[in-house]
Amino acid sequence: KTEAYWRPNEVDQLVLTYAYQADDRQEFDIRRAGRSAIPALDLFLNTHTAELVYKHFLGRHLHGRIGVNGLWQENANIPGTGVRPLIPDHDRRTGGIFLIEHLPLTERLELExxxxxxxxxxQVRTFDAQDEYITPEHRFTNHAFSLGANWTATDSLRFRAGLNSAFRPPHVSELYSQGLHHGSAAIEEGDPTLGSERMLQATLDTEWGSGNGRWSGALSLHASRTDGFIYLRPEGYRLTIRGAFPVFRYTATDVLMWGTDAQVRFRPVPAWTIELQGGLVRGRDLGQDEWLFQVPADRAGLAVGWQRTKGTTSLSLRGAVRWVRVQDRVPIGLDFTDPPAGYALLALDLLVERPLGKDRMQLGIRGDNLLNTAYRDYLDRFRYYADARGVDLTLWITWRFGHAERLP
Structure with missing residues (x-):
């Protein structure tokens, strides 16, 4: 990734960004005749992205950004797997232009x-069901808008309201998947007739805090209507020479979703912090007149943190419990199994931060599911086969060269 910029004056700025990424993806399976070392899926993906943005001020108050961006991506299946590719060879090119403006009306109210x-x-290169070589092309043109208002009612109370539209053209996997996805042990089938998703969303967010800094909180409300929402819909089982596998087909429908997220933080003394958070989402499939498949279950969390600084060394400890409720708002008779039961997980984090000469180091250890709870998450496709992971320990270190100040 590289970036260059030019300042025509003291406040405006022109920024050019270019990035390149190469991905080599391989998936393996247990295969006969000593071929287990040969990948069953072997993909190489080249991605180039570029963006040119002009950050500007118009007059004393109006300011924003205008820009263009583009993407060029090439996906190639590496021969020799002996398996029909799950995703076909394809090239993808996108380009766009955007404009965002902010207008402060008063010191406390801003429109955007x-x-x-x-x-x-x-551009796709693949074989159809009759093994005929085809090169279909798909073109998508989409537009979106956003309107918003930010109001600082007091020094400790802020509101933000927004209305925006969004779009998403279908991914090549949603159009042309055909076969066993080894990463999820399921057969996935695309639909080349799918169009772009189009969403209209309204949001309302508020943040507040007490004058002494001991209490703070946030509440977010959202509702959206999406036409052509694309998701994987169960289609029964398919018997193969390797056994029976669940089949999922990419399907489009119109959906209505709404939900809320909330967080409250309390600091009884400077060294201790107590945090409570929760969230819920509801989704309706308007086309089938039923609950939407694969919507997250209600969840809540409680965390207690402690921090102490002595000299230039900081030590912090945080324990958290996460509760997830059983998802009982599901389409009747669609899934392969009943939704898994709710569960609670315990996690613990320990972090040490200190300077080392002109550098600064962070050393941390995190433990998840410390009680080794046997559970399955509704959104996890592996729940059809096995429990989720048990005790999970992670040790990590961050070293910032030439930055003796504290890390953010």
């Missing part, structure tokens, strides 16, 4: 508006 126009071209 934005718009975006995008075009995408997907």
């Amino acid at each position: 508006a934005g718009a975006r126009l995008d075009a995408a071209l997907l």
Whole structure:
């Protein structure tokens, strides 16, 4: 990734960003005749992205960004797997132009508006069901807008309201998947007739805090309507020479979703922090007149943290409990199994931070599911086969060269 910028004056700025990424993806399976070392899926993906943004001020108050961006991506299946590729060879090119403006009306009230126009071209090279070589092309043109208002009612109370549209063209996997996905042990089938998702969303967020800094909180409300929402819908089982596998087909429908997220933080004394958070989401499949498949279950969490600084060394400890309720708002008779039961997990974090000469180091250890609870998460596709992971320990270190000040 590289970036260059130019300042035509003291406040405006022109920024050019380019990035390149290469991904080599391989998936393996147990195969006969000593071929287990040969990948069953072997993909190589080249991605180039570029963006040119002009950050500007118009007059004393109006300011924003205008820019263009583009993406060029090439996906190639490496020969020699002996398996029909799950995702076909394809090239993807996208380009867009966008504008975002902010207008402060008073010291406490600001309005914002934005718009975006995008075009995408997907060129696919694959074989159809009759093993005929085909090279279909898909073109998508989409637009979006956003409107928002930020109001600081007091020094400790802020509101933000927004109304925006969004879009997402279908991914090549949603259009042309055909076969066993070894990463999830399921057969996935695409639909080349799928179009872009189009969403209209309204949000309302508020943040507040007490004057003494001991209490703070946040509440977020959201509701959206999405036409052409794409998801994997169960389609029964398919018997193969390797056994029976669940089948999922990419399907589009119109959905209505709404939900809320809340957080409250209390600091009884400077060294201790207590945090309570929770969230819920509801989703309706308007096309089938039923609950939407694969919507997250209600969840809540309680965390207690302690921190002490002595000299230039900081030590912090945080324990957390996460509760997840059983998801009982599901389409009747669609899934392969009943939703798993709710569960609670215990986690613990320990972090040490200190300077070393002109550098600064962070050393941390995290433990998840410390009680080794046997559970299955509703959103995890592996829940059809096995429990989720048990005790999970992670040790990590961060070293910031030439930055003796504290890390953010």
